[in-house]
Amino acid sequence: MIELISINNFPIFLLILVRVLGFFVTMPLFSYRSISLPFRIGISFFLAFIMFYTVDATGITINEMYFFLLLKEILVGVLIGLIGYIILSAVQVAGGFIDFQMGFAIANVMDPQTGAQSPITGQYFYIIALLFLLSVDGHHLLIDxxxxxxxxxxxxxxIPFHDGNLVEFVIQAFNTMFLIAFQISIPIVGCLFLVDIALGIVSRTVPQLNVFVVGLPLKILVSFIALLVFISLYVVLVKNLFHIMFDTIRGLMQLFGGA
Structure with missing residues (x-):
């Protein structure tokens, strides 16, 4: 402990602290408003304190380049947490697709965790995904x-910013996120598409029937039944989503490291 509080080692500890703190600012679960800021700062401090004795910092010299190292550590922590948040947000994007077909797109709710508006079905999916992440100790894997x-x-x-693979990797991560969102939403969206076709046939055969009055509650009923039927498939897709999230975070770190 005497080594930690030494004025000579404090710049190294600061480099570790800003990476961990940047990670907790953007990482799923720990970045939400329900987690107080003093707790995030405290857990970052104690985690950095533990990591201080395991990180090889023999090549660190306090010179004019130290400020750029500090910025690099902040950027690494923020981007690692942000890429995980982007992949996990596929759940809310899938909910947005479903709500658009259900007619719930106008009824967004305020997410108390992020302070932003989110679709109702997406918020429902997202809560299940977070509970599943906690149940399999995914938050421990993120800290690890x-x-x-x-x-x-x-x-x-x-960080080798001159490498074009970094931009390609980020674009691929966004593509993966939308692909997963499409896979999660396609069973329910497909059922609603069949309902639209059936309503179109009914409107042509029975013109006296007001399809708009019948169609909205019918689509909501079919959506709830489809959600109940496909909830097991959703859990499997969320499990694959977590694997992709961890693989993407590891790939980003390898890219940052020049691997």
């Missing part, structure tokens, strides 16, 4: 990822 990030991105290295 930031601890092991120094194996891929040493504290004294810089």
């Amino acid at each position: 990822g930031i601890v092991n990030s120094y194996q891929y991105i040493p504290i004294d290295s810089y």
Whole structure:
């Protein structure tokens, strides 16, 4: 502990702290409003305190480049947490697709965790996904990822921004997120598409029937039944989503490390 409070080692501890703190600012679960800011700062401090004795910082010299190292550590922590949040947001995007077909697109709710508006079905899916993530100790795996990030991105290295693979990787992550969202929503959206076809046939055969009055409650009923039927498939897709999220975070760290 005497080594930690030494003025010579404090800049190294600060580099570790800003990476961990940036990770907790954007990472799913820990970045939500329900987690107080003092708790996030405190857990970042104690985690950085533990990691201080395991990180190889022999190549660190306090010179004019230290400020750029500090910015690099902040950027690494923020981007690692942000890429995980982007992949996990596929659940809310899928809910938006479903709500658009159900007629709930205008009835967004305020998400108390992020302070932003989100679709009703997407919020329902998202809560299930977070509970599933906690049940399989996924939050421990996320913390383990930031601890092991120094194996891929040493504290004294810089991010190769000149490499075009970084932009390609981010674009691929967005493509993966929308693909997963489409896979989650396609069973229910497909059922609603069949309902639209049936309502179209009914409107042509029975013109006296007001399809708009009958169609909206019918689509809501079919959506709820489809949700009940496909909820097991949804859990499997969310499990695959977590695997993709962890693989994407590891791939980003390898890319940052020049691997």
